[in-house]
Amino acid sequence: MTAVEGAAAPRTTPPKTKRRKLRQLTVRDRVILGLMAGIPTLITVAFVWVPALASIVLSFSSWSGFGDFSTIQWVGTENYKNIFTIYPPFDPAIQHNLIWLAVFFLVPAPFGLFLATQLDKQIRFSRIYQSVLFLPVVLSMALIGFMTELIFSPTQGLINNLTGHADHHVIDWMGNPHLNIWAVMIMACWRQAGYVMVLYLAGLKSVDPSLKEAAALDGANGKQTFRHVVWPALRPINVVVLVITIIESLRAFDIVYVINKGTNGLELLSVLVTDNIVGEASRIGFGSALATILLVISLAFIVPYLISMFREDERG
Missing domain, CATH: 1.10.3720.10 (MetI-like)
Known part of the structure; x- marks a missing residue:
């Protein structure tokens, strides 16, 4: 039993050393995973979710797309009413x-x-x-x-x-x-x-x-x-x-x-x-x-x- 235990002892990593290695790997993994998940997330938010939310907000407005944002006129649900009532296509x-x-x-x-x-x-x-x-x-x-x-x-x-x-x-x-x-x-x-x-x-x-x-x-x-x-x-x-x-x-x-x-x-x-x-008659809100x-x-x-x-x- 003693010989077996002695032979197996060198293979066992001391608890402190093992914890230190796990901590180093964990920090590096967190940085890598953060970059791999964070950068695509930021790109998706910037080029997908922000334009989508902006479209929802602008759907309650009347804006030709020309000029600055001060030219936007808020019309409420008028665009939706026109779509369901007087827009044949x-x-x-x-x-x-x-x-x-x-x-x-x-x-x-x-x-x-x-x-x-x-x-x-x-x-x-x-x-x-x-x-x-x-x-x-x-x-x-x-x-x-x-x-x-x-x-x-x-x-x-x-x-x-x-x-x-x-x-x-x-x-x-x-x-x-x-x-x-x-x-x-x-x-x-x-x-x-x-x-x-x-x-x-x-x-x-x-x-x-x-x-x-x-x-x-x-x-x-x-x-x-x-x-x-x-x-x-x-x-x-x-x-x-x-x-x-x-x-x-x-x-x-x-x-x-x-x-x-x-x-x-x-x-x-x-x-x-x-x-x-x-189109020719640009209607951003509609x-x-x-x-x-x-x-x-x-x-x-x-x-x-x-x-x-x-x-x-x-x-x-």
Whole structure:
């Protein structure tokens, strides 16, 4: 016993020395963590939260954006009243944004999950498939808008030429306000599906394989394993997909602005905000009120879901 204790003694660090090392490491770690967390936080506050709060404040004003702040006239809720009563583009913009949001939830989200589950099976050439499916995400929405015009052009577009409508009975996909929103949605979903696929694929890679093996030993088939094992493990990814889907659907701008500047059936809230703030008739207060409404709509979808998830985590 004495020999063993004597042999083990040199490996033991004296309490005072150990505490001193921990204190030195703790101070350095606090400085590094403070810089890593503090600098991005300051940048986010300065370039995101301050402009957002400023927009909310300016939504209660009437200001052209020219001159100093002394020219600002406070009008209360007049901007919001005008938006809901005497601003014709607002109703179609709300409808189109809700359509965009619903389609993004019903098409790219489940389709991206399906693609991720197939690629996670380690099929042959899965890396090539993954790169090809993710390629549209690299393209900008403005470029997707140009591609939409090429594909759905009435006379020279790919769709009308393939269906034989290029010469006779031409279908004006972009000019018809009842069709152009759906043509644009097809291209937007094509891009969004690859984004969702990569997110879910990363989540599937993090699922413990032993859980799947245990479910298989218990007699569970593939669908049962996915439902009771894989899907609960993807909960954090579902939150990310939810937030990204809402943000991408509400901030859609480039693709419709390239086509017809967000008019004639392609009205969106983001386009109305831009037209009022940086348009010829600059109305900072009115545009800020539209931006505030857009912010409230996005939070109305995100906040309740996050609250319910936090409550479930506390119960668990």
